[in-house]
Amino acid sequence: AQSVTQLDSQVPVFEEAPVELRCNYSSSVSVYLFWYVQYPNQGLQLLLKYLSGSTLVKSINGFEAEFNKSQTSFHLRKPSVHISDTAEYFCAATRSNTGFQKLVFGTGTRLLVSP
Amino acid sequence: IAGITQAPTSQILAAGRRMTLRCTQDMRHNAMYWYRQDLGLGLRLIHYSNTAGTTGKGEVPDGYSVSRANTDDFPLTLASAVPSQTSVYFCASSELAGLNEQFFGPGTRLTVL
Numbered sequence: 001a002q003s004v005t006q007l008d009s010q011v012p013v014f015e016e017a018p019v020e021l022r023c024n025y026s027s028s029v030s031v032y033l034f035w036y037v038q039y040p041n042q043g044l045q046l047l048l049k050y051l052s053g054s055t056l057v058k059s060i061n062g063f064e065a066e067f068n069k070s071q072t073s074f075h076l077r078k079p080s081v082h083i084s085d086t087a088e089y090f091c092a093a094t095r096s097n098t099g100f101q102k103l104v105f106g107t108g109t110r111l112l113v114s115p
Numbered sequence: 116i117a118g119i120t121q122a123p124t125s126q127i128l129a130a131g132r133r134m135t136l137r138c139t140q141d142m143r144h145n146a147m148y149w150y151r152q153d154l155g156l157g158l159r160l161i162h163y164s165n166t167a168g169t170t171g172k173g174e175v176p177d178g179y180s181v182s183r184a185n186t187d188d189f190p191l192t193l194a195s196a197v198p199s200q201t202s203v204y205f206c207a208s209s210e211l212a213g214l215n216e217q218f219f220g221p222g223t224r225l226t227v228l
Contacts, residue, residue, distance in 0.1 A: 006157075009155070034216075041221075042221060042222075043119075043205055043207075043219030043220050043221050043222055044158075044205070044207075044217075044219040045219070046216045046217070049216070090157060090158065102148075102160055102163065102173065102174075103160070103217065105150075105157045105158040105159075106157055107155060107156060107157040108157050
């Protein structure tokens with residue numbers, strides 16, 4: 001079964017510093033990867049996704065993630081964080097698109113940005 | 116405003132009671148999902164539905180049931196609540212099952228005493 005690992009449960013960082021949130025997935029012939037963000041007391045929102053093509057994908061608010069097949073990773077990065085980026089971030093994966101494929105979520109990483 | 120609504124927002128429930136969490140979407144999405152979110156465990160899929168009239172079991176289905184009588188509604192029922200079902204419950208939907216973005220509701224915080 002597909003599995004997703006987020007080793008860091010919490011990442012504290014100062015405002016304007018760079019950040020990387022790590023995500024590793026179990027190897028599969030085909031895999032589709034997602035990062036979701038959950039702001040306090042809200043549901044999850046899609047941040048970015050990798051389905052095919054360029055291995056570097058970007059969001060509209062400055063986050064990016066790179067699909068690395070050899071390392072089975074999909075780490076999320078931002079060169080300069082803002083206070084408003086404080087949230088919980090979930091990596092998720094699903095396998096080949098034949099038939100119904102359920103998203104498998106990691107346990108989440110809480111990003112804490114302080115001034 | 117298009118999206119997913121969930122009711123109630125929060126609920127405290129005595130063990131052994133029956134409870135239905137409501138979920139409605141107005142995006143005409145085919146697929147709908149119920150997740151529970153627990154600290155340190157992330158989101159786990161309880162039940163899902165590919166399309167109206169069909170449902171399937173997720174990772175943690177025991178103690179829960181669902182129905183999908185129409186496209187818009189996907190209620191989750193706890194027949195006899197237990198304290199281990201204390202959690203935050205999220206409903207989600209997607210246009211097609213699998214690769215498409217899942218849209219999440221605001222969640223229901225359930226406490227079973």
